[in-house]
Amino acid sequence: MAKIEFTLNGEVRQVDIDPTIRLLDYLREDLDLTGTKEGCGEGECGACSVLFDAEVANSCLVPMGNVAGHDIVTIEYFSRTERYRILEKAFLEQGAVQCGFCTPGMIIAAESLLRKKPKPSDAEIKIGLSGNLCRCTGYNMIIAAIRQAAKEGEGLW
Amino acid sequence: MVNHLLPETLEEALEALARKQHLLFAGGTDLMVQKRAWAGLPRNFEHPVLFTSRIAKLNFIEKRSDHLAVGATCSLEMMLEYPDTPDLFKTIIGEMASPGIRNHATLAGNIANASPAGDTLVGLYLYDATIVLKSLRGERLVPIADFITGVRKIDLAQDEMITEIRIPHQDFTHIDYVKVGPRKADAISKIAFAGAAKTNDLTVSDIRAAFGAVFKTVLRSPATEAMLKGMRIADIKADLASICEAYARLLQPIDDQRSNKEYRKAVAINLLARFIKSL
Ligand SMILES: Cc1cc2nc3c(=O)[nH]c(=O)nc-3n(C[C@H](O)[C@H](O)[C@H](O)COP(=O)(O)OP(=O)(O)OC[C@H]3O[C@@H](n4cnc5c(N)ncnc54)[C@H](O)[C@@H]3O)c2cc1C
Ligand code: FES
Numbered sequence: 001m002a003k004i005e006f007t008l009n010g011e012v013r014q015v016d017i018d019p020t021i022r023l024l025d026y027l028r029e030d031l032d033l034t035g036t037k038e039g040c041g042e043g044e045c046g047a048c049s050v051l052f053d054a055e056v057a058n059s060c061l062v063p064m065g066n067v068a069g070h071d072i073v074t075i076e077y078f079s080r081t082e083r084y085r086i087l088e089k090a091f092l093e094q095g096a097v098q099c100g101f102c103t104p105g106m107i108i109a110a111e112s113l114l115r116k117k118p119k120p121s122d123a124e125i126k127i128g129l130s131g132n133l134c135r136c137t138g139y140n141m142i143i144a145a146i147r148q149a150a151k152e153g154e155g156l157w
Numbered sequence: 158m159v160n161h162l163l164p165e166t167l168e169e170a171l172e173a174l175a176r177k178q179h180l181l182f183a184g185g186t187d188l189m190v191q192k193r194a195w196a197g198l199p200r201n202f203e204h205p206v207l208f209t210s211r212i213a214k215l216n217f218i219e220k221r222s223d224h225l226a227v228g229a230t231c232s233l234e235m236m237l238e239y240p241d242t243p244d245l246f247k248t249i250i251g252e253m254a255s256p257g258i259r260n261h262a263t264l265a266g267n268i269a270n271a272s273p274a275g276d277t278l279v280g281l282y283l284y285d286a287t288i289v290l291k292s293l294r295g296e297r298l299v300p301i302a303d304f305i306t307g308v309r310k311i312d313l314a315q316d317e318m319i320t321e322i323r324i325p326h327q328d329f330t331h332i333d334y335v336k337v338g339p340r341k342a343d344a345i346s347k348i349a350f351a352g353a354a355k356t357n358d359l360t361v362s363d364i365r366a367a368f369g370a371v372f373k374t375v376l377r378s379p380a381t382e383a384m385l386k387g388m389r390i391a392d393i394k395a396d397l398a399s400i401c402e403a404y405a406r407l408l409q410p411i412d413d414q415r416s417n418k419e420y421r422k423a424v425a426i427n428l429l430a431r432f433i434k435s436l
């Protein structure tokens with residue numbers, strides 16, 4: 001066990017936990033924050049993406065020990081922001097959501113990308129999403145959605 | 158009860174290592190996959206884990222007079238974004254994994270993992286990088302080619318850890334890097350080639366070639382390189398066939414499911430030939 005202090009969704013938390021437990025399990029099982037999904041469990045699919053110090057991270061590969069001192073934001077908290085609303089609208093309008101399993105991770109990856117590159121080229125969007133798999137949409141609609149969000153949300157990122 | 162550690166200073170970490178064997182843990186992007194457990198359960202690490210991520214002193218990247226120094230917890234993404242990272246490393250890292258992985262994966266972890274398919278290794282061999290190891294006993298500077306001793310084998314004592322990696326500044330006039338793999342992101346590479354040369358007018362004053370995933374470690378041939386140094390570019394090109402043959406004798410691809418030996422060897426030699434022709 002180890003005492004770990006970090007910020008989760010805007011709140012400072014102190015937990016006494018086995019530091020080898022995955023952040024993904026802590027979120028889903030201890031806190032019932034199930035918007036973060038488990039797909040592959042080995043870093044390949046991005047369904048488990050969260051924001052770690054405002055940048056995308058695969059929570060299935062991050063043990064609680066590496067969360068100490070950092071700022072974690074999950075889709076539940078991000079969904080309260082204006083930037084989320086822009087992304088949600090764009091995803092819906094572009095038909096970028098089918099089964100929805102990949103969507104929380106895609107939104108997190110998009111947020112991380114747009115914060116670094118508010119006006120991304122298509123190539124940059126593809127790099128930004130390269131860790132996120134979608135079995136339904138074929139990606140073109142997701143890329144179009146991010147392009148739309150970047151335009152409609154200009155100034156927000 | 159296993160006692161995992163999250164030290165905040167290097168001294169604390171080195172004292173713990175001197176006391177007892179620990180598993181050094183950086184970004185975890187190799188370790189979490191290698192030690193997969195059922196969802197919800199702690200990982201099954203055979204030793205207490207020492208997380209390096211809190212050691213602030215190791216989280217840096219810095220250009221010094223004769224080398225670039227990369228701290229043991231510096232992420233690959235941080236290295237990618239650093240202005241003075243050599244282009245070769247930007248290319249290599251840019252083709253590795255995905256941003257989410259790169260935000261946590263470290264150069265130290267890629268080296269210590271010592272997989273023949275580790276992507277940064279060809280670059281580190283080509284640049285003659287040095288690994289800095291520390292323990293309570295002192296410091297050792299070990300050339301990358303000596304540090305990696307075999308497949309997943311490294312020259313690291315139980316009480317030591319990597320604290321930084323030094324990449325010497327080089328003034329190559331030619332540089333080439335090719336990774337042949339099934340998919341761009343998230344693919345453990347099948348074959349990698351990196352070549353570099355320094356030419357002035359008609360002669361070659363420095364020429365290097367490094368092959369990844371066609372031998373138990375990254376392969377360079379100091380003897381062949383020494384022979385080519387000082388030669389005229391035209392003569393090197395005229396000798397292409399025998400140079401390729403010399404390398405072909407050295408390459409011993411490990412046969413695994415990823416692709417067969419002969420294919421790997423042929424591709425590696427073609428990449429070398431292409432590089433030499435480009436001089
Ligand atoms: C989806 C996915 C895609 C990937 N794609 C690629 C790819 O394209 N190319 C590639 O090369 N790799 C790839 N990898 C592998 C991995 O991301 C890299 O090897 C990474 O650089 C490992 O760094 P880490 O900090 O995560 O290492 P960790 O998992 O923390 O550790 C790896 C090893 O290094 C040791 N170690 C860590 N720090 C130290 C230290 N300070 N001193 C001594 N030993 C230490 C650990 O004990 C362990 O043996 C991929 C992994 C995943 C999950
Ligand atoms: S569940 Fe983490 S990347 Fe697939």
Ligand code: FES
Binds near residue numbers: 097133134136
């Ligand atoms: S919408 Fe089904 S996986 Fe992407």
